[in-house]
Amino acid sequence: MTDPVAARPSEVRGGSVRRGRPGVLLLGGTGEARELAAALVADGVDVVSSLAGRLADPRLPDGDVRVGGFGGVEGLAAWLREHRPGAVVDATHPFAAGMTANAARACTATGTRLLRLQRPGWTAGPGDDWRWADSLADAAGMVHGTVFLTTGRQGVGAFAGLPGRVLVRCVDPPTDPLPAGAVLLLARGPFTVDDELALMREHAVDVVVTKDSGGHMTAAKLVAARELGIPVVLVRRPPIPDGVLVVASVQEALACL
Structure with missing residues (x-):
């Protein structure tokens, strides 16, 4: 799988990244990421949402938006050291394994709190084959x-x-x-x-x-x-890196944050 954080040079859409310290860096693109961004912004939290930039016309979340790659683990770690967010929430797609792995490594390297928001998988019911x-x-x-x-x-x-x-x-x-x-x-x-x-x-x-x-x-x-x-x-979904705190809903993520 191509590394999502190295997809292309970064740019800003739908807002401008603040010079001050953002409360949360939200790695997004999913419906849950947009819902969480809206809730945090409504609570007065400064949020920077990062989108990989793979869709030609992505649905933009509330708050500031960053589109494009960081440049791998080192690039993301450098961004975290510069901007010092209070937490990173990885709310990328359940199959964005490269982004999830890179986020875990960059947050460990910088001592940044990391939360993985991942919706539950589907469960088969009667009649399903x-x-x-x-x-x-x-x-x-x-x-x-x-x-x-x-x-x-x-x-x-x-x-x-x-x-x-x-x-x-x-x-x-x-x-x-x-x-x-x-x-x-x-x-x-x-x-x-x-x-x-x-x-x-x-x-x-x-x-x-x-x-x-x-x-x-x-x-x-x-x-x-x-x-x-x-x-x-x-x-089947790819595994989540060891030691990453995982929550299954926006409400759980808000409670942790």
């Missing part, structure tokens, strides 16, 4: 027929060798090679169950592939797959 994979490559080896691929634009190349029809849904176009039978669907959630049912019926989907992202924004596809009796291949 879920099969678990340890990686995108493993998932690609488990599927055939018409595949509905909803793992985001990164890592699509792992499925480039699939011989059948592959519906690839993501927010921005992938840069990886697409399967020969790919149909690219550019869309941003949340999606309704009715929409997902119609899509899967229209394309005669045989299997859904997704990451165990959790949350409600994209869970409708799981409900639709259950109603249609379609199996779902889920990619």
